[in-house]
Amino acid sequence: MTQRLFRFGLVGAGARDGREWAALARRGEDLGFATLLTADTVATPAPAASLAAAAAVTTSLRVGTFVVNTATRPANAVAWEAASLAFVTGDRFELGIGAGRPGGEGDAAVLGVPYGSGAERLAQVERVLDAVEHPAEGLYGGTGGTPHVLVAASRPRMLALAARRAGTVAFGVPPLTGEDGLAELVGVVRDAAGERFDELELCTSVHVVGDEIPGWLRGRMGVDAADLASSGSIAMLTGTPREMAGTLSRRRDELGVSYVTVPAPFAEAFAPVVELLAGR
Template identity: 50%
Template sequence: MADRLFRFGVVAASAADAGQWAGLARRAEDLGYATFLTPDTLNTLPPLLALSAAASATTTIGLGTFVLAVPYRRPEQLAWEVAGVNFLSGGRFELGLGAGRPDARADCARLGVPFGGYDERIRRLEEVIRQVRKWPAVGSSAPGPSPRVLIAAAGARMLGFAARNADTVAVALDATTPEDGLAEPVRLLRLASDDFDRLEISTGLHVVGDEVPPWLARQLGPDVPEDSIAVLRGTPREMADRLLRRRDAYQASYITVNAMFADRLAPVVELLAGK
């Protein structure tokens, strides 16, 4: 990723019905997004099933988890299912992983699986990656082509792990973080990686434009600064220039956005994707 060309992903969690879900995936593809992504919570669609459905409705867009909570599934089970989704999507699958957000503990309780301590979850994450990379391809006894691996990371230890094991690192920052808050995570990634130039660095947008739905405004709270890493405002050219400056300063080239803002960000995608 030495050239750090821009990629853009749409994060979608649910839909009114299967037809609308397929339509969301097709719309993201038509708008020029590189990936169609889905989270992993018990209040949203089961991610690997949802992405299999999206694969059948699309032809070129990448499909990824954003991100799977590793405590939910045995590594071997997950590797098997990942191989299947990668096959069904024609190799378009990208595996996003995380050690488990804080509220994943409640989901683990509902699933009847242990959440585990931080060390245990890091070991589970490492084992998932190992199993995925050695699992046989569908219909073969030999390992299949491994999907790209994205790891969501925030603290120093997780950033170090991601730098050594991921293709893409999604830097998980609070919406109240100003733009220069990327400096320290990127410094830690550079220190931990043997080949920093190969790493793709991802940041997420919570809001695009000036209009924010009331429920989202309540979720974000009143303390989001104008230069928040998660907010992008202005004309398409102004927004594109801000992302260009962010890439120049912090090497962040993979930008994800909530599906509700996919159309609003589309002119920026047209200006920057693949450049």
């Protein structure tokens, strides 16, 4: 297996205004994060506007969706926005897509579009990938190549699709998933990808840095720190920065995971790990 270099993403949320969002983008770049990522929910600013603003105040930081809920968008609309973001960011945009998320039905209802069954949403992801790779006649396709595509997945059919067509596979797993559980999912991707497995970048999310879950995150996780620790959850990193770096290095060596995202509130706590590993 080809060993990829580490890179790290900062998942931004909760900025009170545009000035605070711009400051986060600049700080993330200064700390060595490779990407600033934003969610796609009707309760947060639209991804295209947020990411264009972040790219405008930085020079090397890449920006991306994490992830677009393709169930709420026509395929050509996603392709149009992706090409436009690649243009305005100087090809620093990465398109992250998925087939939905918890609560996605509510977003669809607000936007006045059908959400669809699991099979229908999976088919929509395929249509989006087709539209991004081969824009429809008359649709703006940008001035560069196809944006780098990340597909978030947790179930076999979606993992297999991601393995065949994505540049990055992001594992969307329950909070208590340990390394054994992650290894099973990596195995699914490896089998489905075949010879292209070495070309794939594998991504996991660390939701907690340190020994305690902050109050703002506790309700979202649905578990406490003791639960995460006892399960050996991949969503939690503890110890010194060097110990955390060691855990991630071993995980890369054993499972191939080289792209790691963390929530923006942990940017400073995680920065020493980024300094130890980014680009190595």
